[in-house]
Amino acid sequence: GWSAKVVILLASLVLAGLTTRLVENPVRHGAAWGVRRWPAFALAVVGVLTVTSISGDVIARVDRHEHRLEAVAIAKSAALVVAPHHRSCFGAAAMVAANHCPRPYARPRHLDTAFAAQDGGSDPCLQSQLETTTPQFCSFGQQRHPARTIAIVGNSHAWRLVPALALYAEHHHWRIIEAARVSCLGLITTAVDGDGASRACLSWTAQVKQHLLAMRHLSGVIFASYRDWEDFTTGRNPTRGQVAAARRQILQTWSDFMARRVRVFVVQDVPGMRPVLDPKCIQMSRRDYDPCAVPRTRVVRPTILTRLARLRPQLATYLPIDRYFCDVRLCHALIGGVVVYFDAHHLTSTFSRTLAEYLGDGIAAGFNQRAKV
Numbered sequence: 001g002w003s004a005k006v007v008i009l010l011a012s013l014v015l016a017g018l019t020t021r022l023v024e025n026p027v028r029h030g031a032a033w034g035v036r037r038w039p040a041f042a043l044a045v046v047g048v049l050t051v052t053s054i055s056g057d058v059i060a061r062v063d064r065h066e067h068r069l070e071a072v073a074i075a076k077s078a079a080l081v082v083a084p085h086h087r088s089c090f091g092a093a094a095m096v097a098a099n100h101c102p103r104p105y106a107r108p109r110h111l112d113t114a115f116a117a118q119d120g121g122s123d124p125c126l127q128s129q130l131e132t133t134t135p136q137f138c139s140f141g142q143q144r145h146p147a148r149t150i151a152i153v154g155n156s157h158a159w160r161l162v163p164a165l166a167l168y169a170e171h172h173h174w175r176i177i178e179a180a181r182v183s184c185l186g187l188i189t190t191a192v193d194g195d196g197a198s199r200a201c202l203s204w205t206a207q208v209k210q211h212l213l214a215m216r217h218l219s220g221v222i223f224a225s226y227r228d229w230e231d232f233t234t235g236r237n238p239t240r241g242q243v244a245a246a247r248r249q250i251l252q253t254w255s256d257f258m259a260r261r262v263r264v265f266v267v268q269d270v271p272g273m274r275p276v277l278d279p280k281c282i283q284m285s286r287r288d289y290d291p292c293a294v295p296r297t298r299v300v301r302p303t304i305l306t307r308l309a310r311l312r313p314q315l316a317t318y319l320p321i322d323r324y325f326c327d328v329r330l331c332h333a334l335i336g337g338v339v340v341y342f343d344a345h346h347l348t349s350t351f352s353r354t355l356a357e358y359l360g361d362g363i364a365a366g367f368n369q370r371a372k373v
Helices: 002-029 031-035 038-082 113-117 162-172 199-214 240-259 278-284 304-311 349-354 356-367
Strands: 138-141 148-154 174-181 220-224 263-267 317-319
Touching: 113 278, 138 162, 148 162, 148 199, 162 174, 162 349, 162 356, 174 199, 199 240, 220 356, 240 263, 240 304, 263 304, 263 356, 304 317, 317 356, 349 356
Parallel strands: 148 174, 148 220, 220 263, 263 317
Antiparallel strands: 138 174
């Protein structure tokens, strides 16, 4: 806050003046210091140790604070899954219980945007090297004799759905398999004309598909949609022929899974707020209610995946999730006291977990051929 910044500035100026007069000048001009140097070295050592000690204490306090915030967020999110009928206004639940939550976009008094900016930004399960061709599979939830085994495939937006799926899996005895790679949607295995999917992405996708089709007891596979899908499939400004070629490959992949009795799901992409960084925007905004909201028409778009899933419900179950981010006019950056994205379009782990009940129930319903979330 600005008051804290002013106090820090004034304290820095006062300390600068005092240390110049009481420490620096006596050392610089004192005759004794010129003869004996060990006091100067001792002073330097003491100073370094003091600064290191204070800095370490500050860092430790920040870490403890962030761990407390994360623990509270996980507990609140888990409560939504354990007691789904319990009234809550935390995160995505505020969008569902609109009548119960009259101010779903209010800024909490002690909102920590610094924590939000770090809430989910690193994870070894996301393969971030563009040259990567060999997939890595991470597993969450029930490992022995799970009720269902479900894979999620895609880019970093698929990765940001894992906190929700993992939380749901823990409480419903599911096993979640994650295969996520940057700049790759896991959709096509053969290049179409254009500058879309790279050779490394195509190879990675082929190996993921082969691995999943060979898995025993795989119940379903989730493909995460992505607003700028052309970047990793057909290339920008694709021709009709290029789009048709991509469509054929996607439908063939879905058909291959369905032939193995593996249910296919397509999750709608998150709206995001590109190019604005969510935590920074909220921090800079002076609005106490609904800061940094963006027009729905600017950020909610159909993709090749969502169109195909709607056209071919016999092959894929479509799971729309925009209702947890947007109303009829705006999509929001702060919902139920939770910052939605840790950057411009990647979900914070906290908000992702608040989607667990709704995303998980939608998948469970899909297995019974009920496609609505």
